Amino acid sequence: MCDTVSIAIDGPAAAGKSTVARKVAHALTYIYVDTGAMYRALTLKTIKEGADLSSEKEVLEVLMKCDIQFEQTDEGQLVFVNGEEITKEIRTDEVTRHVSAVSSYPEVRIEMVNRQQKMIAGQNVVMDGRDIGTKVIPEADLKIFMIASVEERARRRYEENKRSGYESDLEVLMEEIKRRDDIDSTRTASPLVKAKDAVEVDTTSLSIDNVVERILDLVNERVKTR
Ligand code: CDP
Ligand code: CDP
Numbered sequence: 453m454c455d456t457v458s459i460a461i462d463g464p465a466a467a468g469k470s471t472v473a474r475k476v477a478h479a480l481t482y483i484y485v486d487t488g489a490m491y492r493a494l495t496l497k498t499i500k501e502g503a504d505l506s507s508e509k510e511v512l513e514v515l516m517k518c519d520i521q522f523e524q525t526d527e528g529q530l531v532f533v534n535g536e537e538i539t540k541e542i543r544t545d546e547v548t549r550h551v552s553a554v555s556s557y558p559e560v561r562i563e564m565v566n567r568q569q570k571m572i573a574g575q576n577v578v579m580d581g582r583d584i585g586t587k588v589i590p591e592a593d594l595k596i597f598m599i600a601s602v603e604e605r606a607r608r609r610y611e612e613n614k615r616s617g618y619e620s621d622l623e624v625l626m627e628e629i630k631r632r633d634d635i636d637s638t639r640t641a642s643p644l645v646k647a648k649d650a651v652e653v654d655t656t657s658l659s660i661d662n663v664v665e666r667i668l669d670l671v672n673e674r675v676k677t678r
Pocket of ligand 2: 465
């Protein structure tokens, strides 16, 4: 029997997964793993090395040379590749544009899932991504499928950009989110789908704190009281 607890949070872009997952992990004193940051780190590194993003072989070669690490700090989670801190760089528009193509390569996914499973072995964890409940932790104690309308998700990204100091175009953001969701949901290797045993949480009209409370309630109902 497994005596650690794992919570898997999946869903489309900008549904609030990482913000909520981080807070839930903090409240439960579990570790938090943002798997999207790993695919972003690989995309950034592939671009920086001038490797061909359209070649699975080249992308995989880059991945095999990348040691991706996380560090939890009071200000949030830092992301490192081969010791270099790249937390902000992985969020650029260029990385966002290419990340879904890089993530669709089957061999890349096998390697990433392997690393993710090793990373969480023996730990209580909240992990978010696209294939956590279906592939990375199919035996997770609680699976959440987090959704929100595409209009609301684009609005959230717009506000997030504004807080970071730059104006973006809401229509462009919405199209980019739709394009990425489409690639993520239709790829052959572990596409974004709701696991059969996942609880769907629609966050369209919920605040971050409301969503965190809802998930902590689910943990109390379904995990701790078992
Ligand atoms: O922008 P957002 O926070 O929604 O995305 P992310 O979680 O940083 O993930 C970026 C991209 O990585 C996604 O659009 C997927 O293409 C890919 N990804 C994946 O394929 N599998 C995961 N477990 C996590 C992310
Ligand atoms: O990880 P994912 O792409 O699913 O979303 P996120 O990066 O956690 O959240 C996207 C943006 O939506 C962030 O700026 C959050 O602060 C915001 N958000 C919100 O306004 N209301 C929620 N219920 C959840 C997130």
